[in-house]
Amino acid sequence: MQSIAIGKGPCVPFKEGATEFAPARERLRYWESYTASELVGLRCSTYAEEGLNARQRNFDLGALRIADIVGNEHVVERTLPIVRRQPKNSLFACLLLEGEAFFYQSGRCDLVHRGDLIIYSTAKPYLYGFTRPMRQLMIDVKADELFESGEDISRASLLKIDGSLHAGQLLTQPLRDKIIGFIDNPLAETAPALHEEIRARLRMLLRPSAHDAPRGDDVNALRLLRAERFIAEHLGSRELDAEAVASHVAMSLRNLNRMFEKYERSVTQWIWQERLALAQRKLADAAHASRSIGDIALECGFSTQAHFAREFKQRYRLTPTQYRETPVNARLYDGSENSRSK
Template sequence: MPGRPAAFSRISTRSVAPADRVDLWEDYNRRALVGLTCSPYSEDGLLATQTNTGLGSLRLAGIAGNEHVIERSPRTCRAAPKDSVFATLLVSGRAVFFHGGDCFTLGAGDLVLYDTRRSYLLGFPTAMRQLLVDMPREVFAERCLPGGVPAPLVFGRGAPDEAPLLRCLETVLAGRFGRPGTGDAAAERTVLELVRSLAVLRGDGGRGGGEPGTRLLLAKEHIDRHLADPRLGPEHVANALGISTRQLGRDFRRAGPSPSRYILERRLERARQDLADPASARLTVADIAHRWGFAGQPHFTRVFRDRFGRTPGEIRPAVMGPGRADSAVVRQSSRDTL
């Protein structure tokens, strides 16, 4: 059995000659993730990168590559045993997952949940990128599904109940590779709760998002997708989640600001990003305020100053194009004093 993998590691097959890439990839995966065999299907050979990091009791992998197939055959399962459940989220590209007599086609945003003790094949006919969660089987049984995963489960962004959970999971996982080792306990809990919610969806008639932590994640995901809608408010969010506004308020109070305050903070932050972005120089402050759901510029200017200690005009880049910078600042200064 391989020793415990490093807390953070990264590999690229471009670091070796084309003839050595498959051996490098298989050896690295055997040590860092799982025993497998790999077959490239590109004239360029195997061009792939992998980043691995720990998250409490979990391991995460971010993998990108060109056309290839990986297989964990019965022989490999015996030679390199692995007692985990994998959740593999395809971020981009297409894939085919073969397990026993079943064959599933995956598209961007789909996730497959499977037991690594059983053989499988995963083929990528296009360039691909995926995020993978490696959950020790005892952790998965305790925190997600007591019975484990007897057969693979496939979840898709085309399913209304599953799509928000998948988007949340992708956001959480993608964020871990930029800051490994920070906030591990909370992030581990979030990942397991999202995986559990997805798995439970198949067994309880679609009530997989019933845990308070999951509801909060879904509420925030809904808010971020509807910030531009001026009608967005606690009632709008509660209706989307199928809960009462009182329950929504309780879920938010466990973590910090109220739903209304959270919506305002997110709108202000997105507006601040646009104001500071030279690419938005052609937009007026009123345009940006409207873009992020503010009904009027005076109200936007007031709450913006309260939040950031500066007016929207003071956030804008000093140079926004020939003849525009000074006049824009003057116009905004006069507006901010209204």
């Protein structure tokens, strides 16, 4: 197997593996072998006509490893026989920088989009498929770095941080920036601080009530994430209002509104903004072209089509009918396809 060890003196050494190092017919076997040596045992397959094209860099920080993985569409699977044959007691935290994917483990299947972070156990079988060219940052951390001695890591549930949510970005962006900065300039003197930062952030995400309490800004980001996720999952419900969100996150409405000031919105304003954004996406989606505007309005939580039409025109400067009839390139030009306020 070919790999390259680079970086001496003040830099952390890293290894690099790439399918271009192997003959075309041996690429899948090469990738499986290299990944087993640096990360975890798995099986790989691809339906790409050109075969698998993939590359990864691997940095070893002791109890924690980092991998930067780039490739075309492919699927990796850690089956039960592989789990038994090549056991590994770790958690993987994967931040998807480019592409789209799906992840299946323990009867749960999640779509993974650009910017999403997923955390899962390597002690249980899983399937991870990339449907287009991808790049992801992977953190491989030993279980005893995050869990108390004796805890059964196999019971750890898949955790997904939605990168489309503002609070999700607040939680993942610092991790992304620090890891990319290190990969670009892997100075040995910065490795201990990066190791501790990653460990603390993952413990905060996985065990927010643990004794090493997260910082105040992280606590607020976690609460905002719970609030945003609850809103996103209940936009079509007539029962969704600011009081329901406050109750879900166990906060007073006054304090919750203070947290949403970060977005220059009240909770109520945020709910209606997200309902409009959801309706806008449905109107732009060809899959909903045969549905009436009234049906879409009701599905997105509006009580009447008139109320929806009035709010939609105020927000997007077009009536719903006009928007639906507007060519896609015109929507992109005036910014209405990407109109979520920051």
